[in-house]
Amino acid sequence: MRQTTTALAILLSLTSLSAVAAQDNNYQHEAGLSYTTNSEEVSDGLWNANYRYYFESVEQSKAPYALNGFLAQESNIGANYQNFDPADSDSYGVDGTFVLGSNWFVGANYQKFDVASYDFNTYGAEVGYYFNDSSAVSAFYQDGDDNFTETYGLKVRSYIALQSTAGIDLNASWAHNEFDDVLNVGADWYINNAWSVGAGYTDSDNDDAFDVRTAYWLRIxxxxxxxxxxxxxxxxxxxxxxLGLGLVGRF
Known part of the structure; x- marks a missing residue:
């Protein structure tokens, strides 16, 4: 609890820095630290640290900041580390996406989990196609050792730029395993490059739920x-x- 409170205080203090004259320069490196939790028990949250390198520079001045990586359609590699204290869980992994000249792309990922005295590995692959400058469709496969449940499915995502506001990000996915079929659909309306409001729907064999959300990206x-x-x-x-709070460095 004390470590969580101290770390959150550091994140909040950094966000109080002036955002005057921040320039939207291109970047190739992105490093982030984030904390996600629930208002019912703020101290029981998930920490995530990540880094990503893009083979070509990414523009961030003409589209929503949160979507710059997706809209760049550039090859990239990344690494991540996650910690969830309530379950005594740590995980770390690597992933990469390689974009081919024909607008096809392939991706792969590996993640190692340590949960209390138990550990296991997962791995996956994805193949997709960019059918225009802001849209993609792909098929994915995920598996792991120690009887990890095999999962496969489809994803589609499209960003539609608008004139009076930034645009709308639409996404849908379907995932199947031996126990369940899960359908996710969502839409996020970007009022400007920093602020979005959205909604989503999840349907599975066991349950279904709607959610509403908002997010803001503050240039410091x-x-x-x-x-x-x-x-x-x-x-x-x-x-x-x-609730979610994060810091992102781009250079």
Whole structure:
């Protein structure tokens, strides 16, 4: 609890820096630290640290900041580390996406989990196609050792730029395993490059739920930004409000 409170205080203090004259420069490196939790028990949250390198520079001045990586359609590699204290869980992994000249792309990922005295590995692959400058469709496969449940499915995502506001990000996915079929659909309306409001729907064999959310990306300096997320599942079985806070460095 004390470590979580101290770390959150550091994140919040950094976000109080002036955002005057921050320039939207191109970048190839992105490093982030984030904390996601629920208002019912703020100290029981998930920490995530990540880094990503893009083979070509990514523009961030003409589209929503949160979507710059997706819209760049550039090859990239990344690494991540996650910690969830309530479950005594740590995980770390690597992933990469390679974009071919024909607009096809292939991706792969590996993740190692340590949960209490138990550990296991997962791995996956994805093949997709960019059918225009802001849209993609792909098929994915995920598996692992120690009887990890095999999963496969489809994803589609499209960003539609608008004239009076930034645009709308649409996404849908279907995933199948031996126990369940899960359908996710969502839409996020970007009022400007920093602020979005959205909604989503999840349907599975066991349950279904709607959620609403909003997010804001705060430019602090040329290389540092903060982002904030608030979400709520519209179901009486889900208590509290989802909260997220992060810092992102781009250079």
């Amino acid at each position: 300096t040329d290389g540092i930004s903060a982002n904030f997320q608030i979400s709520k599942v519209l179901d009486s079985d889900y208590d509290g409000v989802g």
